[in-house]
Amino acid sequence: MKTTKRFNSAIHKLYNAFHSNTLHPECCKHCAVGNILDNTDAWKHLSDSHGSTKLNYLGQVHSSLGRQFNGYTPKELLAIEVVFLEACGYVLPLHHKNKKPKNPTDKDTLFNGLSAVVSYLCKLDNIPDVMDCNALFNYKTIHIEQLQNI
Template sequence: MKTTPRFEAAIKKLYTAFHNNTLYPECCKQCAVGNILDNTDSWKHISDFHGSLKLNYVGKIHQSFGRKFNGYSPLELLQIEAAFLKACGFELPLHYKNKKPKNPTNKNVLFNGLSKVIELLCVLDNIANVMDYQQLFEFEKANVLA
């Protein structure tokens, strides 16, 4: 399967963070986007609220200039983060009064978020979902019937 360099880099960083226990949804440096952007939090300045899909003034400027952060536009970064947080069980945007999972660092919770991010990254790069295991069974079924 042919993928893009930004996809490969993002997947590698997310996979490493997941297995090294450095994926933490509530931290701007250790969330999905924070890890994709090399554990920096500068991306938080493109929106007023963590988990929001709305660019603020700074975000709109970067978006209109075509600025990319490790290959991703500001709007794509917000989509990635929102997908991650929502799949982890957070009510968006993040706020202490909003619903959140009891244990946000639980591996099952993080895996759900990570799976949704990978699905979105595939959509953004127009490639088949690498997490879709159904293709494996269709391949095996085709080989059995042949």
């Protein structure tokens, strides 16, 4: 399967963060986007709150100038983070009053977040979802109409 440079780079960074226990959803340098952007937190200035897809003024300026960060637009970065946080069990935007997982660095929690992010990165780059195991098992969805014919 042919993938993009940005996809390969992002997956490599996320894989390393997961296995080196440096992935943390509540830290802008160690969340999904923080890792994709080489453990920097400059991306947090694109929005007014962690877990929002709404670009603030600075985010809009970067977007209108066509800027990309490690291959991703400001809007894509915010969307990646939302996918990650929601799959980890957060109610967004991140706020101390909103629901969050009891242990945000639990491997199962992080795996759920990363699985959703990988699927989303595949969607962004128009490549088959590598997290979809249906093809691996030659699984076919049976529709109700097919069942009625049996």
